[in-house]
Amino acid sequence: MAHTPINHPARPIYRAIGGLTGLYLVVFGVLGIIAGAGDEILAQDDTRVLGQGTNLGFSLLCVLLGLVVLVGTALGRNIDVAINQWLAYALMVISLAGLAFIRTDANFFNFSIFTVIVVMTAALVLLMAGMYGKVGTEDEAEAFQKARLVL
Template identity: 80%
Template sequence: MAHTPVNHPARPIYRAIGGLTGLYLVVFGALGIIASAGNELLAQDDTLVLGQGTNLGFSLLSTLLGVVVLAGTALGRNIDVAINQWLAYLLMVVSLAGLAFLRTEANIFNLNVLTVVVLMVAGLVLLMAGMYGKVGTDEEKEAWQKARLVL
């Protein structure tokens, strides 16, 4: 994409922020697995972790997504950029769907408002990390700079 910066000066910081977001997802998921152990996979009960509603299924999903983000961050080489961007979109869709189904039987992940807000913020943070973490050659950087100056 021509509008995505290449070799941004703060790229290592954005990569670290993406990794910390993945670490948060892993910690939240692990605590959720512990708190909802023995419950049904998609139970709709009052299980809270860090003030956020969860169940065993959502905790497993959070752990899996966090591990994928951490693996992408460890690999680098623009793999983390693609992972962060796609998982950001996924998290935002899940949070919006959770908001739409909040007080219905379709709330299969047992989300509450705080969980929806945290998921949306995590998605936006991952999207930001993905947008500013791209690495490229000097030619790609020059092409990006020329493209952004065209009005």
């Protein structure tokens, strides 16, 4: 049995928060595409969007990931839970890799420290939305409650 709550009373709020995070990624990505138009895809220059360093490659990735989150939120049925959790882990890896390579030539996504902070925060918000948005039958919810009370 998973250790995430089933039919949490605030799951519609968590689902909305996940959708808003996806919307933020799309808006950031579109603004980054506009700001980075004409540059190389993985340019390492001074392009900034909403105070974050970015380039065309990272902006395209943000649009793609944001659309995936929005589609998952629209579909629901625990598809959003899986998408939010997996993309949260992926964004954590991207954020930590960006932090590790921030002052090197391997900074492919042109990250700044503020970009690392925002991407890690978005990842944690998506993980939270994925953890508390799970929907199940009443029997599954009851079994979860009984197992929780035993521990």
